Amino acid sequence: MAHAATHDHDHHGAPKGFFQRWVMSTNHKDIGTLYLIFSLTMFFIGGAFAMVIRAELFKPGMQLVQPYFFNEMTTMHALVMIFGAIMPSFVGLANWMIPLMVGAPDMALPRMNNLSFWIMPFAFILLLSTLFMPGGGPAGGWTMYPPLSLQGESVAYVIFAVHLMGISSIMGAINIIATILNMRAPGMDLLKMPVFVWSWLITAFLLIAVMPVLAGAVTMLLTDKYFHTNFFNAAGGGDPVLFQHIFWFFGHPEVYIMILPAFGIISEIIPTFARKPIFGYRAMVFAIASIAFLSFIVWAHHMFAVGLPMGAEIFFMYATMLIAVPTGVKVFNWVSTMWGGSMTFETPMLFSIAFVILFTIGGFSGLMLALAPADFQYHDTYFVVAHFHYVLVTGAAFSIMAAAYYWLPKWSGNMYSETWGKIHFWSSVISVNVLFFPQHFLGLAGMPRRIPDYNVAFANFNMISSIGGFWFGASQLIFLGVVIHCVYFSKKKAADRSWEGAKGLEWTVPSPAPFHTFDVPPVIHDDELAHGNTEH
Amino acid sequence: MHATTDADTGARRKRARRTALIAAAFAVAVFVISIVQMLKV
Numbered sequence: 178m179a180h181a182a183t184h185d186h187d188h189h190g191a192p193k194g195f196f197q198r199w200v201m202s203t204n205h206k207d208i209g210t211l212y213l214i215f216s217l218t219m220f221f222i223g224g225a226f227a228m229v230i231r232a233e234l235f236k237p238g239m240q241l242v243q244p245y246f247f248n249e250m251t252t253m254h255a256l257v258m259i260f261g262a263i264m265p266s267f268v269g270l271a272n273w274m275i276p277l278m279v280g281a282p283d284m285a286l287p288r289m290n291n292l293s294f295w296i297m298p299f300a301f302i303l304l305l306s307t308l309f310m311p312g313g314g315p316a317g318g319w320t321m322y323p324p325l326s327l328q329g330e331s332v333a334y335v336i337f338a339v340h341l342m343g344i345s346s347i348m349g350a351i352n353i354i355a356t357i358l359n360m361r362a363p364g365m366d367l368l369k370m371p372v373f374v375w376s377w378l379i380t381a382f383l384l385i386a387v388m389p390v391l392a393g394a395v396t397m398l399l400t401d402k403y404f405h406t407n408f409f410n411a412a413g414g415g416d417p418v419l420f421q422h423i424f425w426f427f428g429h430p431e432v433y434i435m436i437l438p439a440f441g442i443i444s445e446i447i448p449t450f451a452r453k454p455i456f457g458y459r460a461m462v463f464a465i466a467s468i469a470f471l472s473f474i475v476w477a478h479h480m481f482a483v484g485l486p487m488g489a490e491i492f493f494m495y496a497t498m499l500i501a502v503p504t505g506v507k508v509f510n511w512v513s514t515m516w517g518g519s520m521t522f523e524t525p526m527l528f529s530i531a532f533v534i535l536f537t538i539g540g541f542s543g544l545m546l547a548l549a550p551a552d553f554q555y556h557d558t559y560f561v562v563a564h565f566h567y568v569l570v571t572g573a574a575f576s577i578m579a580a581a582y583y584w585l586p587k588w589s590g591n592m593y594s595e596t597w598g599k600i601h602f603w604s605s606v607i608s609v610n611v612l613f614f615p616q617h618f619l620g621l622a623g624m625p626r627r628i629p630d631y632n633v634a635f636a637n638f639n640m641i642s643s644i645g646g647f648w649f650g651a652s653q654l655i656f657l658g659v660v661i662h663c664v665y666f667s668k669k670k671a672a673d674r675s676w677e678g679a680k681g682l683e684w685t686v687p688s689p690a691p692f693h694t695f696d697v698p699p700v701i702h703d704d705e706l707a708h709g710n711t712e713h
Numbered sequence: 714m715h716a717t718t719d720a721d722t723g724a725r726r727k728r729a730r731r732t733a734l735i736a737a738a739f740a741v742a743v744f745v746i747s748i749v750q751m752l753k754v
Contacts, residue, residue, distance in 0.1 A: 282722075285729035351736040359729035385740045393747030408751055423747065 191692045200295070203287035205272045206690060208294050210588070212269025213581075215297060217657070219261030220574075222305070224650050226254035231612075231646035237633045247629035248316035249308060255319035259435065260342045261301050263569065266577045267438040268293075268349045271377045274584065275353065277683035277690065278371045280362025280699045285355035293348040300341035307331035318627060320428070321395065323409040323420050327402045336395045343388045350384035353377055362682075364701035368462070371681055371707055372455065375462045376441025379469045383430045383437070386473075391427040394420060418483050425476035433472040435569060437465055439536075439576030440507060443529045445681075446583050447511050448707060450526035451518030452678035457510045458708045464503035464510075471500045481549045482556045490549040497547035501540065508537055523676070524598030528579035531606050532572060539567030542617065557627075560620025566613045571606075578605075578656065585663055586671030590689030593663035601659060604652040611645030680707040 191207070192198045202208055229250045233241050242250070272290065276283055284290045307314035315335045317326035326332070357378045361370070370378075398420070400406040407413025409420045440461075448455045455461060477485060477493040485493075511533050520526070542564040546555055555561060578601075586592050615638040620626075624635045631639065671688040685705070686694045 285726065286733055289733075347737075347740050351733045351740070354736050355729040355733040358732050359725050385736050386743060389740045389744035390747045393744050393751075397748060397751060419751065423751070 209273030216266035223257035231643040235643040281360035296345040304338035350381035353381040362698040372444035373441035387427045387430040394423040425479045429476045430472040442576045442580045446529045449678045453518040456513035464506040467503040481552045494549040525583035535571030558620035559616040563616035586675035591667035592669040601655040608648035
């Protein structure tokens with residue numbers, strides 16, 4: 178299959194000059210690479226902010242920074258990691274892999290693709306520059322609740338940065354929808370698409386549905402601050418809690434925007450290294466769609482403590498718990514795919530197995546938080562911090578690392594060092610638990626989140642958590658080293674089908690993937706697709 | 714076998730542009746509605 182993939186790619190290769198190649202690029206692979214480099218850079222910047230937080234919390238008392246700067250660090254860490262690291266890395270993976278997986282020559286709208294990416298660096302330069310402005314950057318938390326978030330003079334810059342990120346995300350999502358719905362090779366039916374492509378199609382619909390809501394919310398913040406409107410100003414007849422409703426109507430689907438593509442990645446990797454087709458392909462697709470739908474009707478579980486009517490608390494509690502059903506289907510199917518498989522444990526598989534186990538821990542603590550009566554104890558404590566870091570670090574970030582190791586041979590044409598990959602994995606998986614698991618106990622004991630100092634009763638677990646934090650941060654330098662070595666110095670060349678059990682169109686093109694692929698659509702043979710035989 | 718011509722590819726790109734326009738219109742509508750709804754509160 179895919180014989181047409183390579184015969185005509187040499188007649189026009191990559192542009193020669195740096196500016197033409199990278200700044201003016203309309204090539205999905207180059208733009209994917211740009212997204213991935215950008216997100217890795219943001220990952221280290223956001224990580225540096227986290228190091229400041231953990232250093233200050235190493236022991237009780239004020240050590241290193243002023244309280245306002247600490248609050249800036251917690252706010253910036255979240256904004257940079259969510260909008261700068263996790264989301265763009267998934268968009269980068271989508272750019273690289275979706276056209277290759279569906280047999281398309283490029284994204285449907287290549288020039289808009291270029292614009293989507295190049296908005297991002299400006300948005301983050303704007304956001305990060307607020308740290309150097311008089312009065313400092315945002316310090317009211319990434320949730321930007323008014324009236325706290327409206328203090329300070331950098332509000333307009335932060336809101337403009339959020340608008341730019343939103344525009345970039347929406348354009349990226351539109352491009353992905355247009356590509357998947359219109360650019361698939363003949364024979365690549367919707368229910369033959371890889372689960373990663375399905376996960377991104379559903380995520381893209383989530384993005385265009387909720388990013389404009391965030392844009393609307395921050396626009397109203399802007400007018401409240403500078404144009405004397407009173408959307409959220411209680412003194413003028415507005416309602417601060419209204420902002421929380423709007424924000425979390427965006428914010429909860431946003432959580433799934435950061436995890437659904439991870440589900441897709443894991444659903445590609447586990448079948449490859451278990452050497453079995455994924456168990457329950459259709460159930461996996463419908464589970465993703467169900468989770469996406471439910472994400473719209475659970476937002477107020479973030480707000481149990483604001484004083485909702487009892488009926489609302491009960492509705493949002495049960496709706497939230499319902500999400501455990503499709504999520505459970507996914508975990509069951511990943512385990513069933515591994516069951517009886519001829520498994521090997523290369524680095525992508527190790528990260529995927531860690532994902533299944535540790536993400537499930539994050540899911541279980543999410544179920545605990547969904548219980549409205551119990552949430553009154555957990556709310557705004559380190560238990561919540563532990564919960565969402567299990568979901569976003571051992572969930573989303575681990576899946577991105579798994580994806581990087583899995584597709585790096587296809588991107589670079591070289592194999593990475595398996596030894597160093599495994600050192601990175603074991604160092605990360607141990608340290609991340611040293612970092613975040615004690616935070617459950619801190620939260621249950623009542624330590625509030627977003628504070629620079631704390632009661633001495635919390636000292637031991639905080640010290641352990643900080644040691645884990647420094648260790649986890651240092652471990653990611655190994656990842657950087659492995660990637661640089663693989664791309665520039667590795668002598669071990671990758672085969673076209675880099676993994677023995679890998680199936681799908683992307684493995685039929687040479688490694689590294691040529692600059693242009695599938696200029697002529699490939700001929701699809703079902704038995705070569707990861708999910709080709711949907712009748713079984 | 715599927716013989717795909719330049720005309721087919723052109724038609725697919727045209728359809729893709731239409732899909733993108735519909736999606737963009739949807740996003741703009743959500744943005745406007747999210748603010749207009751609040752004006753009524």
